[in-house]
Amino acid sequence: MTSDETRHDELPAVGTPPSPCFETLAVGDELPPLTKGPLERVQLVKYAGASGDFNPIHVDEPFAKSAGYPSVFAHGMLSMAFLGELLTSWVDPRQLRELGVRFVAITWPGDTVRARATVARKFEAEGERRVELAVWTENQDGKHTLDGTAVVGFP
Amino acid sequence: MTSPRATREELERRLATYVGAAAGPPEVGRDPVDGALVRQWCDALDDRNPAYLDEDAARASTHGGLVAPPAMLQAWVLPGISMSRAAADPENRQRELHALFDAQGYTGVVATNCEQAYDRYLRPGDRVTGHTVIESISGEKATGLGSGYFIDTRTTFRDQHGGQVGWMTFRVLKFKPAAPPAAARERAAPPKPRRLRPALGHDNAWWWDGLRCGELLIQRCKSCGQLRHPPRPMCGACQSTQWDTLASGGRGSVYSFVVMHHPQVPGYEYPLVVVLVDLDEGTRLISNLVGVAPGDVHIGMRVEARIEDVDPELALPLFRRETSAGG
Numbered sequence: 001m002t003s004d005e006t007r008h009d010e011l012p013a014v015g016t017p018p019s020p021c022f023e024t025l026a027v028g029d030e031l032p033p034l035t036k037g038p039l040e041r042v043q044l045v046k047y048a049g050a051s052g053d054f055n056p057i058h059v060d061e062p063f064a065k066s067a068g069y070p071s072v073f074a075h076g077m078l079s080m081a082f083l084g085e086l087l088t089s090w091v092d093p094r095q096l097r098e099l100g101v102r103f104v105a106i107t108w109p110g111d112t113v114r115a116r117a118t119v120a121r122k123f124e125a126e127g128e129r130r131v132e133l134a135v136w137t138e139n140q141d142g143k144h145t146l147d148g149t150a151v152v153g154f155p
Numbered sequence: 156m157t158s159p160r161a162t163r164e165e166l167e168r169r170l171a172t173y174v175g176a177a178a179g180p181p182e183v184g185r186d187p188v189d190g191a192l193v194r195q196w197c198d199a200l201d202d203r204n205p206a207y208l209d210e211d212a213a214r215a216s217t218h219g220g221l222v223a224p225p226a227m228l229q230a231w232v233l234p235g236i237s238m239s240r241a242a243a244d245p246e247n248r249q250r251e252l253h254a255l256f257d258a259q260g261y262t263g264v265v266a267t268n269c270e271q272a273y274d275r276y277l278r279p280g281d282r283v284t285g286h287t288v289i290e291s292i293s294g295e296k297a298t299g300l301g302s303g304y305f306i307d308t309r310t311t312f313r314d315q316h317g318g319q320v321g322w323m324t325f326r327v328l329k330f331k332p333a334a335p336p337a338a339a340r341e342r343a344a345p346p347k348p349r350r351l352r353p354a355l356g357h358d359n360a361w362w363w364d365g366l367r368c369g370e371l372l373i374q375r376c377k378s379c380g381q382l383r384h385p386p387r388p389m390c391g392a393c394q395s396t397q398w399d400t401l402a403s404g405g406r407g408s409v410y411s412f413v414v415m416h417h418p419q420v421p422g423y424e425y426p427l428v429v430v431l432v433d434l435d436e437g438t439r440l441i442s443n444l445v446g447v448a449p450g451d452v453h454i455g456m457r458v459e460a461r462i463e464d465v466d467p468e469l470a471l472p473l474f475r476r477e478t479s480a481g482g
Contacts, residue, residue, distance in 0.1 A: 036201065043199060050195040052233030068332065076266050077229070078199075084226025085202045092217070093206060093276050096225045100270030100324075148270075 020090065022122070022129050022154040029119040031133070034086040037112040038140075039074055044109070047078045074107040079115070079137045079146045086115040087135070091152050097130065101148030105139075112140040117150065129154045163295065166259055170252075170292045170304070178249035178287035178308055182232040188223050188281040196227055223277040228312055228321050231283040249289065252306065256329040261303050268326035274319050282315040290324070303330025348421035349466045359386040365400070366462055366470040372400040373438050384438040405460035406477060407434040414449040428452055430474055432460075444474045 041059075048054050053075055056063040064072045080101050087096050107113060114137065121132040130153050137146040186192065193207050205212040206222050213221045223231075253264065277283065293305040310323045353363055362385075365372040374383050378395035389396050415427040428444040430452070442460065444452060460472035 046195070047199040049235075050192065050199040051227075051230045052235040053230075054236050077226075077269065080269060081196075081200055081224070081226045084224055085200055085204070088206075088224060089202075089204060093204075093222055093225055094218075096273055098270070098272045099226065100268070102268050103266050 022131065025119050025122065025131060027119050027121065031086060031090050031117040034082060034089065034115040035112060036082050036115070038110050039078075039107065039113065041072060041109050044072060044074055044078070047075055047081075051075070051077060051081075053077060069106075071109060073109070074111070074113075076101075076103040076107075076146065079107055079113055080148075082113055082115040082137060083117070083135050083146065083148070083150070086117060087133075087150055087152065090117075095152050095154065096150070097153050098151040099135070099148065100150070101135070101146040103145075104147050105143055105145045107137075107139060107145050113145070114138050120149070162259070166255075167294070169255065173248060173252050173289050174292055176248050176289050178289055179247040182234070182285040182287065182310075184231040184283040185235070187279070188231055188277045188283065189279050190221050192230070193221065193223050193227070193279075196224060196230065221279055223279075223281075225273045225276055225321075226271070227277070228271055228273065228283075229285070229310070229323055231277070231281075232285040232310075232312070249287070249308065252289065252292075253329065256304065260331045261329040263300060263303065263330040263332045264327055265300060265330070266325065266327050267305065269323065271321060271323045273321045275321075277314075277320060281320070283312055283320065285310045285312050296328075298328060298330060300328065301330040301333035303328050347466075350422040350469060350471075351420065352469070358388050361400075362386045363470075365402075366472065369462055369470075371403040371405050371440075371460055371462060371472045373403050373434070373436055374398050375401055382436060382438045384440055401436065403434050403436050403460075405434075405462075405472060407432040407440075407458060407460075409433075409444075409452065409454055409456045409458060410439060411454065412444065412452050414452070430458065432458055432474060440472070442472050442474055446475045 044058050048059050055075075057067060057069070058064075058072055058075050061072055064070075080099065083101065084096070084099060087099065115135075116138065117133045117135040119131055120134045123130055123132065130151055133150045133152065135146075135148050135150045136144050138144050190210070197203065197207050202224065204224070206216060206218055207213075207224055208221075210221055213219075256262075287308050287310040290307040290309045291305075292307075295302055295304060305326055305328050307324060307326050310325070311319060312321045312323070314320050353359070355363060362372055362374075374386050375381070375398060376383070376390035376393060376395055377397040377399055379390060379393040381390055381392045382401075383391065390398070410431045410433045412428060412430040415423075415429060416425060419425050426449050428447065428449055430442060430444045432440050432442065434440055440460075444458060457477035458474040459477045460474050462470050463473050464470050465473075
């Protein structure tokens with residue numbers, strides 16, 4: 001075996017993050033958090049285009065003000081997408097089973113979004129081992145903006 | 156005149172006709188799942204997962220090719236820019252329902268919950284269609300935003316073969332705004348802009364600390380006695396690095412001045428009189444002159460400093476016209 005081959009064997013397959021091991025996960029374990037931002041209005045425009053969600057409240061400042069808000073604000077689904085990114089950076093995208101959130105506070109331009117998750121429960125369902133995670137996003141003041149649950153399956 | 160109670164009964168009777176109804180025609184993705192839109196999405200999030208972005212790496216991985224982020228589920232069927240147009244689509248019962256609420260004064264709308272489940276991840280070439288059903292409408296609830304109704308919808312996403320790829324529930328609150336949103340009130344009075352902060356370091360922090368303790372300090376060379384300002388580590392006259400301080404009485408005369416009108420930096424009041432003052436002890440100091448009309452400032456004018464907290468974290472020696480003979 002050449003040294004090149006050895007190195008290849010040791011590298012995880014690209015696109016497949018070194019997967020956490022179901023056996024060693026413990027309730028309370030926290031995933032490496034993901035920090036985004038400060039969010040810019042341009043990013044909201046970009047997200048509107050990428051997601052197809054052109055609700056004007058997120059991109060049209062006069063419209064947002066006429067609706068009683070001080071400015072445009074981030075799509076709740078953008079913060080949810082950050083949670084999606086957090087989870088699919090942690091496990092292979094095909095292991096994500098469910099992601100559900102409550103939108104509990106608004107994220108404003110200039111805010112930082114920190115996506116976090118902790119292991120809440122280990123169980124079996126539909127013939128596979130699963131981990132339920134408490135997931136949330138918080139802003140720069142530690143205030144929760146999304147609160148929810150995710151389920152990840154392990155082969 | 157109809158009593159509010161009757162109005163609510165009438166409203167709720169009409170609401171009931173929407174429960175279980177399709178929100179509109181099937182939402183057919185305008186384009187198949189493709190790498191370009193995935194890249195746009197990842198760009199918006201700054202997600203760099205190679206399984207979504209790097210064709211070669213993805214092909215070499217266990218995926219065998221690019222895949223789409225699970226959270227993009229709904230993105231494949233949203234209609235895009237037409238969402239921002241008010242024109243009513245006669246077939247869209249969800250919009251009709253919202254319009255019914257609007258007409259009853261429930262003009263506010265806020266998303267409160269979203270849940271997604273993924274049966275399989277999507278790959279370039281998949282064609283996604285969403286079927287959305289208005290699943291339930293709550294009774295009237297009192298909420299922090301105002302009283303209103305929760306509307307639950309459920310969207311089932313299918314691929315080109317009719318196989319389910321995932322589902323999503325979405326809950327919105329349609330409410331009568333009780334008051335400006337709490338967040339708007341919080342933001343209505345933005346914090347007052349503050350003056351620029353000094354750049355603090357080992358060689359000058361002591362001078363600013365002195366101000367916070369109510370003392371205008373002057374640095375003095377311990378070797379030759381030369382006074383100096385602004386603070387610096389070495390005497391310009393004898394190159395000694397040994398120094399101490401003396402407290403200034405804060406009195407002096409205007410050596411020079413400018414009146415700033417433009418540009419206006421937030422945190423300052425304009426016109427802003429900037430003075431260079433010869434302190435009686437023998438050094439010069441730049442600060443602001445307050446309580447004197449710009450036209451009345453003149454070179455040689457006697458002034459005295461008063462140390463004032465311009466904000467909770469910053470004290471400055473602001474000069475005023477001298478009020479009594481110095482001592």
